[in-house]
Amino acid sequence: MKSYRKELWFNVSTRRAFINITSQVQECLNESGISEGLILVNAMHITASVFINDDESGLHHDYEAWLEKLAPHEPVSQYRHNVGEDNADAHLKRQVMGREVVVAVTDGQLDFGTWEQIFYGEFDGGRKKRVLVKIIGA
Numbered sequence: 671m672k673s674y675r676k677e678l679w680f681n682v683s684t685r686r687a688f689i690n691i692t693s694q695v696q697e698c699l700n701e702s703g704i705s706e707g708l709i710l711v712n713a714m715h716i717t718a719s720v721f722i723n724d725d726e727s728g729l730h731h732d733y734e735a736w737l738e739k740l741a742p743h744e745p746v747s748q749y750r751h752n753v754g755e756d757n758a759d760a761h762l763k764r765q766v767m768g769r770e771v772v773v774a775v776t777d778g779q780l781d782f783g784t785w786e787q788i789f790y791g792e793f794d795g796g797r798k799k800r801v802l803v804k805i806i807g808a
Contacts, residue, residue, distance in 0.1 A: 671707075671806060671807065671808055672702065672703065672704055672707075672805075672806070672807065672808060673804070673805070673806050674698065674701070674702035674703075674704060674803075674804070674805040674806075675802070675803070675804050675805075676698050676701070676802075676803045677714070677800045677801065677802055677803070678691065678694055678698075678790075678800065678801040678803060679798055679799070679800050679801075680718075680790055680792065680798070680799050680800070680801065681795075681797065681798045681799070682792040682795035682796070682799075683795060683796065684792075684795050685743070685792075685793075685794065685795050685796070686734065686763075686791075686792055686793050686795065687791075687792045687795060688730045688733065688734075688789050688790070688791050688792075689789060689790045689791075689792070690725050690787050690788070690789055691711070691720075691788050691789065691790045691801065692725075692780070692787045692788045695709065695711055695773075695780065695788050695803055696779075696780060698803045698805065699775060699778065699779075699780065699805060700778070702805045704775060704778075704805050704806070704807040704808065705775065705776075705777060705778040705807070705808070706775060706776065706777075706807050706808050707774075707775045707805060707806050707807015707808060708772055708773070708774060708775060708805070708806055708807060709772070709773050709775055709780070709803065709804070709805045710770060710771075710772050710802070710803070710804040710805075711770060711771050711772075711773070711788055711801060711802070711803055712769060712770040712801065712802040712803075712804070713764070713769055713770065713790065713791075713799075713801055714799070714800045714801060714802050715799040715800070716761055716764060717757055717760035717761055717763075717764055717792075717793050717794035717799075718764060718790065718791060718792050718793060718794075718799050718801075719763070719764045719767035719768055719769065719790070719791035719793070720768065720769065720770055720771050720788065720789065720790060720791070720801060721767050721768050721771060721788075721789055721791060722771050722773075722782075722786050722787065722788055722789070723786070723787065723789065724785045724786075724787065725785075725787045725789075733767075737763045737766065737767070737793075740762070740763070740766060741758075741759040741762035741763050741766075742759060743756075743759045746758070757793075757794040759793070760793035760794035761793075763791075763793040764791070764793055767791050767793075771788060773788070775805065775807055
């Protein structure tokens with residue numbers, strides 16, 4: 671069994687964004703030389719997310735609107751965490767969208783269902799953050 675590890679770095683200038691990272695993850699898989707196994711893609715920051723869904727702009731808009739209803743950014747005074755900070759909503763949004771995904775690897779490819787793609791979700795941008803890609807298999 672082989673193991674591979676790489677960090678992908680992001681510095682999103684906007685407060686929130688959804689970035690399709692599927693091709694970057696596939697590049698990691700290609701570099702690993704692993705053809706059968708599992709790949710973990712994990713946001714290494716508590717105000718960012720990794721999730722799988724469709725790459726469709728209407729859906730991304732709906733996510734943004736839905737998340738803002740669930741955990742609105744303002745007023746920042748509504749959150750206890752925001753004493754000296756303004757990112758409590760980002761922590762809540764991350765909790766809903768998830769920390770990580772695991773994808774099967776088959777014949778050197780990400781073994782997805784129809785329309786599935788991997789996304790990095792940023793909920794408190796403006797600084798460097800990383801995503802861990804860990805692959806195990808043969």
